[in-house]
Amino acid sequence: MKTNRRLEQANDNAAAFWLAQARTHGWRSHVRPGLTAVRCARTPDDSQRFVVTRPYVEPADVEKQLAELLDAWETVCFTLEDPYGGLDLTRFGAARLPIMPVMVREPGPVEGAPAGLPATVRAHGGGTLTIDEALDGDTFALVERIIVDGFPLPARQPWTRGDALPTRLLREPGCRAWAGRLDGAPAGACLTFDDGSATGVYWVATLPDQRGQGVAGALLRTALAHAHPDRPATLVATAAGEPVYRRLGFTAQAPTCWWSRTSSSR
Structure with missing residues (x-):
């Protein structure tokens, strides 16, 4: 898959931000090529965070890595950010959230x-x-x-x-x-x-x-x-926030797909 420098910068920033929070809270984290994971652990059912940072050829490879981490961390809830839109996490009991744009301001x-x-x-x-x-x-x-x-x-x-x-x-x-x-x-x-x-x-x-x-x-x-x-400034925009960001000069780079699994859908 082709890379988009601005999109990858946005992905890397999101991953780095979650790793900063992991250091602050004392959470475990795991960084693999193209995937950053943070084991948020305030409560047993706290939502773990996964950020896909690079294009992948085989979605099954990413899903295998995710499965390994979910098992190792005994994860109940999680949120995964997939800016490339090729994953299907329904088999993990996750639901796809509304598509949002990754936006960048030069x-x-x-x-x-x-x-x-x-x-x-x-x-x-x-x-x-x-x-x-x-x-x-x-x-x-x-x-x-x-x-x-x-x-x-x-x-x-x-x-x-x-x-x-x-x-x-x-x-x-x-x-x-x-x-x-x-x-x-x-x-x-x-x-x-x-x-x-x-x-x-x-x-x-x-x-x-x-x-x-x-x-x-x-x-x-x-x-x-x-x-x-x-x-460059980067963000992921909600539907309510997108008009504000566009007025400030942000432009959409790619739609991102977020998957979420809650305790009720485990």
């Missing part, structure tokens, strides 16, 4: 981004949006809470400080966090992860009662402008 200035931090912009409803980088434990805990409740992450609800995103994740090279407040109240958050080749954007979240105010766009403009604008 390096360059971010139009409309404020020059300094904290950044202050006008919200769509007329309020004041303030975007800043989370540099201390309390602000990072705010980022974590917004992501858990706004993304949302149901498995981590109710929010417990440090359960999803321990503060020490900020000490991982390349990991940065961004918080948005609307008239002083928590509104949105996201993470960026720079691996030296690309900057990945993760968990862009807006709290339900703050949506429609331009929070996500303001967060992204600020983060992209201050987190290595000289590198």
Whole structure:
């Protein structure tokens, strides 16, 4: 299969981001050519993560590797990201999630981004949006809470400080966090992860009662402008987020297929 340099950069960034989380939490991980695996182990039924990073000729080879890891790790739940779309994991009891695009923004200035931090912009409803980088434990805990409740992450609800995103994740090279407040109240958050080749954007979240105010766009403009604008930026877009990302200059590289197995479908 042909390779797409930008797509592979996005895959590698996602894999590196999950490996950073593995180091932070003390989880086991396994890296094989074309496949990165992380054994998330907060609870026995926590969802393991698998990222396919390179094209494969024989889907059966990837599925064999997956089967070996699922058996070795006694996996109940898992999520696998397949940006090449050739796998069929129904025999593992997994269901295919809605197709999402892997998107990339080429390096360059971010139009409309404020020059300094904290950044202050006008919200769509007329309020004041303030975007800043989370540099201390309390602000990072705010980022974590917004992501858990706004993304949302149901498995981590109710929010417990440090359960999803321990503060020490900020000490991982390349990991940065961004918080948005609307008239002083928590509104949105996201993470960026720079691996030296690309900057990945993760968990862009807006709290339900703050949506429609331009929070996500303001967060992204600020983060992209201050987190290595000289590198390509990568992300996987939900249907709700894709229009925002396109306005910021992201373009789709490939559709990615995510497979998920929950405890009820084991």
